[in-house]
Amino acid sequence: MFADTKWRARAGALATLASAIALIAGATVADAKERDKKKGKDEEVAEAPALAAIKADDPVYPSTYKPYPGVATAIRGATVYDGRGKTIENGVVFMSGGKITAVGGPDTPIPADITVLDGKGKFVTPGIIDIHSHLGDYPSPQVDAHSDGNEATSPTTPEVWAEHSVWPQDPGFGRALANGGITSLQILPGSANLMGGRSVTLKNVPARTMQGMKFPGAPYSMKMACGENPKRVYGSKGRMPSTRMGNLAVNRETWLAAIDYANDPKAKRDLAKETLVGVLKGEILIQNHCYRADEMALVLDMAKEMGYKVTAFHHAVEAYKIADLLRENDVCSAIWADWYGFKMESYDGILENAAFLQREGACVVIHSDDANDIQRLNQEAAKAQAAGQRLGIDITDATVIGWLTYNPAKAMGIEQQTGSLETGKMADVVLWNGDPLSVYSRPEKVWVDGALMFDALNPKTRPVSDFELGQPGEGDVK
């Protein structure tokens, strides 16, 4: 890993060079402002106008999301799963000002002048979070013109950002909200490339622009992919990598080049390497598509070699074989409940994957990777729970809800803001019309930052995307 001191030295060197660079082009706005402060009247004529992009570390394409108006609301009498393993029977969840104000038992005080919903026989969970979605990048309708999830022209494209492909009119967002209770989701680039680019985390609210959905303050992640996909895509083009050893070699060369970049004070800006350096500095998380246990173990060693951390393995169908290793390395496994056998590296998928991981004390996240399954993540979790129970691995319902809420929030770096029902956090809340781990239950109401964004009892709260207007089934129950 590059030395941190060198990184700072580079920044310092850049500052001293600022005026010289400004005369050419490529200096930053901040540099220009600094210069403006210093310059005197007599300098004005001599100064050439500076062209400057915003500095690499400053926010770009920033979130414009603002919580929608909500009314102070309390749900009383429901079974509450807080997302962190706690169950409150006959509980109270009180939200106001877009935040969770109070969570507790039946005696939890609530003001007299707020909306109170009777939750008897119903259940409350934090908003469901999908750590692995391609909504917006591979939207419906899935025509070629919409295929924006894989920049499959080079095996490493850390420079691409999934947010630049997101089509906010994807009808899938609304389905995920209404049927799945999804309040936050991570949109990842596809897995054609070893390094697919940056992900974006979104609040699941309808918006005219991606920025209107972008989760304020969420860190970026970089998508990586092991195994069959990169070697197939590039091997078939007669390019490296065509083998798993080729996958590792290309990855390692790329990391080494990024380290050199970080250590080079004279390096010109490089979008790809900025992403990689962000990972090396721990500011950008790694979400690594990786099915096989042996490959995950190799990736963990590569991360040690290069000095970064893997936050989560995605599609980790063989995670159960190395649950101990994953626990020791504090890596989450983002998995399906029952996908198996559709490709060679998924051949050893078993229903007990989540339960075995949980028993070993490793982090479990249930993910979708699918515009349909994202509408039923709760059911997928129930399947995985039942498989464990048949073997005597009893995992509480409240813990299982954590697989869809707090655990993905943690693996996306947003657990301080959402993912659990705790005072002061975003009021991202689902009221279910029954046990969320039963096939017979559906979201009845979904709040995002305290705003009621879906109400099954009110047809006008079904989001309808621009694409659906004037088409068969507009506004239909879906």
Add this chain to the structure above:
Amino acid sequence: MKKLLSLGAVSALALAAAPAFAQDVTITNARLVIGDGSEPIEGGTVVVAAGKVVYAGPASGAPAGGTSVDAKGAYVTPGIFATVTTLGLSDVSAVSETEDSRAAATPFSASLDAATGINPVSQHILVHRVAGVTRAATALSPTGSIFAGQGAIIDLDGDASPIVQARAFQMVDLSENGARLGGGSRPAAHALLRAALREAQALTGKPGLPQTTEITKDDEVLLSRFDAEALVPVVTGKQKLYVKAERASDIRAALALKGEFPALDLVLVGASEGWLVASEIAAAKVPVIANGLNDLPDTFEELGATQSNAGRLVRAGVKVAINAASLQNPRRLQQAAGNLVALNRLPGAAGLSWGQAFAAISSIPADISGMGGKAGVLKPGALGDVVIWTEDPLEAGAVPTQVFIGGIKQDLTNHQTRLRDRYKDLDESQRPEAYDW
């Protein structure tokens, strides 16, 4: 938490060894599901003798016979009848060497016969047996032509004879995909279909060597003489024609074929927009193998897709089975059925009753496949396909504790259960995991 019966809760006493022949069995104390659309019967009894159901109903009327199994209140149902699947036709779908449901390079189409490719011990068969699927309609995928070829009805008992009925149906694709396969457009696909059916009509009643002319384009055979021959039973109504269609107008066009070819025995597959033409489908008395939960405009032919499609079709009087091909894997059929029941509590949605939903994955697909009264139902004379479940079989986490196919108790191990058993612990202090088997 939903209460599950542990695997040990059902008496395995007399069934510990699994003989490979049909044993007479009486299952008592069942929450009995007949599969015909009726609601479960508490305290029911099923009697299977000589591989067939001889009784299913209240305990009071049951004849005595065979080994006794106490279900201890568990759900007991007919086996799930999965349609449309590729079970037995592939090991790993993305590993082309193992994939026999697709054949883009063959010059043949309608004459392809799925029965010639079934591997009765494919892991997919073994995995789905453990999920309670006892019989399936297994079909080829249209890849080289609008005609996929002829599908088979199979059982999942893993013995040497998986074929229950070969050449049970022909499949033709009149969806967007079919338009592409037919040359690039819907009119192209329809022209090819009509030409093929007319060739078949010309051959009707003329046994012996096929005499028809090939239909070719750019040296590509669009319809060989053998394929035309294979369509004779279709055009004469002796073999069902499964038509893949999603868009309302494509469904209408499919129904209109009966005007030109009156003997056609049509079944619609997919029908995402079926609810928009529900009364027309009902009037034509054409059954539908409907996509269960698709609710996205994935293509321009599915703009009206909704989970309420099946419910609305049933309300209009259409016979509806759930299409396994629309699911991640066919073992999700019971979960899909459960979701349709859940819709009843969603204002504005059209769901199915529990009994209707179970029938949509058991007796109705069997009936559509020509096995009405023989499979997917627990009635006297039906095949002895019986499943005892851990919990309500329409719950996502439900799995069988015991599966009988044709009265034979099935082994419930497979690659996945063996992996599960091996990795129950990760202890390699004495030996690597490879020695744990």
